[in-house]
Amino acid sequence: MVSWRKRRQAVFQEIFKTLPEAVGTAFGRVNLLGEHTDYNQGYVLPTPLPYSTTVEAARAEGVVEAYSENLRELRARPLDEGPQGDFLDYLAGVVWALRQAGYPVGGARFYVKSTLPMGAGLSSSAALEVAALKALRSLYRLEVDDKTLALLAQKAEVEYVGVHCGVMDQMVAALGELGQALFLDTRTLEYALLPLPTGTRVLVLDPGIPRRLAEAGYNQRRKECEEAARLLRVAALRDVTDLCLVESLPEPLNRRARHVVSENGRVLQGVEALKRNDKEAFGRLMYLSHRSLSQDFEVSLPELDLLVEKAREAGALGAKLTGAGFGGAVVALVPEGIPFQEALSRLYPGVRVLG
Structure with missing residues (x-):
């Protein structure tokens, strides 16, 4: 019987006329708390998902060439x-980012396969970047630790792709572990792994609403946060802890800042709840996070707001949109042993439950 690896090697050779020399894998993620705080130098609390992107690679000179098994598409371009x-x-x-940082990467051929649903806010782009960087690290025998690898992935997305993301997605793709929440201070890059509450499951509720970050307002929200910080005379909204200060800002900057400041507080409270294994308290914080994302940061949609409420009715301890918003999915913390999926399917027909 032919192994999975042998089959992949045969397909790689058929497409690129050479064998793969290295492989890298990275998981997608959901963000439990800390939405839109990473680019404000704040705190985040994501967790990896058991869905991943795998990239096989071989050396090339002067070109980047890739085949996506999911898209069934082959593309190439000069460096x-x-x-x-x-x-x-x-x-x-990511090849560009490595070369910009002085690493001797001459080019590469990639074969990409992913089990991550695209466009659901599960950080498929960061998983792709980190998986490719892991493959390149092995391929070119580069001395790059996981934290640096995450920063290179972020540089690629911000400066090459043009999406002004924070570092959270790339950090959890590079450093996260299944069954653990990654508490990350995005200013200092200090992090800690914390067990998820016992007796619970983290599920992704995908209503099938696609999104495009660069076209849907993500960059605009970032600009609004930067302007709010400038008016408050701080380096970043991370430095504001008194919610009364944000009320002096004009609309809508006051509401944007209120979300970021309160969300940082919710992450810190969530860490303490995880340490106590207090799943009820953690769930309440998730609901408060979604309300803030919907009303103050205005990145939710009526479909996502409804899905969060139906998840509560179906028995979830907590639920909120995950990712940047403007579409995407909802993450829910659900007690083990309840017929959650069946109840939710009755309340919100057509939703896909992952996890």
Whole structure:
């Protein structure tokens, strides 16, 4: 019987006329608490999902070439070409970021396979970047630790692809462990792994609403946060702890800042709840987070608001949108042993439950 690896090698050779020399894998993630705080130098609390992207790679000279098994698409471009608005941007971007940092990478051929649902807010782009960087690290025998690898992935997405993301997605893809929440201080990059509450499951509720970050307001929200920080005379909204201060800001900057400041507080409270194994308290914080994302940060949609409420009715301890919003999915903390999926399917037909 032919092994999975042998089959992959045969397909790789058929497409690229050479065998793969290295492989890298990275998980997707959901963010339990700490939405839109990472680019404000705040705190985040994501956890990896058992869905991943795997990238096989071989050396090439002067070119980045990639085949996506999911898209059934082959693309290539010279190293000196800029982004083209396709999936190859993320792979060309990490090669570009390594070369910008002085690493001797001459190019690469990639074969990409992912079990991550695209467009659901589960950080498929960061998983792709980190998996490719792990493959390149092995391929070119680069001395790059996981934290540096995450920063290179972020640089690729911000400076090459053009999405001004924070570092959370790349950090959890590089450092996260299944069954653990990653508490990350995005200013200092100090982090800690904390067990998820016992007797619970983290589920992703995907209503099938696609999103495009660069086109849907993500960059605008970032600009609003930067302007709020400038008016408050702080380096970043992370430095504001008194909610009364944000009320002096004009609309909508006051509400944008209120979300970030209160969300940082919810992350810190969530860490303490995890340490106590207090799943009820943690769930309440998730609901408060979603309300803030919907009302103050205005990145939710009526469909997501309804899904959060139906998840509560179906028995979830907590639920909120995950990712940048403007579509995507909801993450729910659910007690083990209850017929949650069946109840939710009756309340919100057509939703896909992952986890």
